[in-house]
Amino acid sequence: MREQTFRRYLLRRYSNKSTALTVLSDMRAAERRLGSDIENYLADDPGRPLPDDFKNWERGAVNRYREFLNDLADEDEPTDEVDEKTLMETDRFSLEVDLQRALRGNLAQLAPGLTVADNGSERAVATGRIDILACDSRGAWWVIELKAGTASDRAVSQLAAYIGVLAEEEGGEMRGLLVARDFTDKARYAAWAIPGIELKRYGFSFTFEDNA
Helix, strand or coil: CCCCHHHHHHHHHHCHHHHHHHHHHHHHHHHHHHCCCCHHCCCCCCCCCCCCCCCCCHHHHHHHHHHHHHHHHHCCCCCCCCHHHHHHHHHHHHHHHHHHHHHHHHHHHCCCCCCCCCCCCCCCEEEEECCCCEECCCCCCEEEEEEEECCCCCHHHHHHHHHHHHHHCCCCCEEEEEEEEECCCCHHHHHHHHHEEEECCCCCCCCCCCCC
16 A cells, blocks of 8 residues: 555545544555555456455445545646645554554453443543443443553543543443553653543554565
C-alpha cells in the first residue's frame, strides 16, 4: 500500500479526519489479513475478489483503495501537500484507532474478565465519546481511554469526566483505565488522587518472516 499517498488522498476526500484515518487503519488490517501488499494482490486483476474471511469494514477499505488506484490512473500522482501539523495529528489518531481495535479483541490483557459493553462502537456521553466501555465479571463498568504517546493530567481529567457522566446515566460501580505509551508526572499524581482510576502502558510486539 502506498500509505503516505493514500493518507493524503483520504484527507482530501473526507472532511472528517477521523473517517479518513479509520479507512487507513482498516486498510492496514486488510493487508495483515491478506498477508501481502494489496497492490501485489491486485496487480494482475484490479477487480480480484477478496477471500471469504474478510470483514465488511476491511472490504470497504479495499474498495476505497481500488478507487484511489483508479484516480491515480486517470491523473498524475497528487503532489499537493497536507500541512505537517495535520499529518502529525492524523498519525496520532491513526495509532489510537489501531490501538482501540487491537484492545477490543483482547480486553483480557487489560484486566481479567472484561467484556465489551458498547456494541463495538464508541459510546457518546455529554462530555465526549468513550473509547471503549467494558464490564467485568462482577458487573462493574470500565471506562477505557486511549492516548497515543504520553498522556498528560488532562487525559486523567477527561477520563474522570466520562466516569462522572456514566455514573449518572447508569449507576453501579465505576472503574477507569487510561492506556498510553507513557505518562507525565502530573498524570500519575492525578490518577493516584482519584479512586478507581488505573494507568497502563501499551507496547509493541513484532514478528519476523523470511522474505520468500
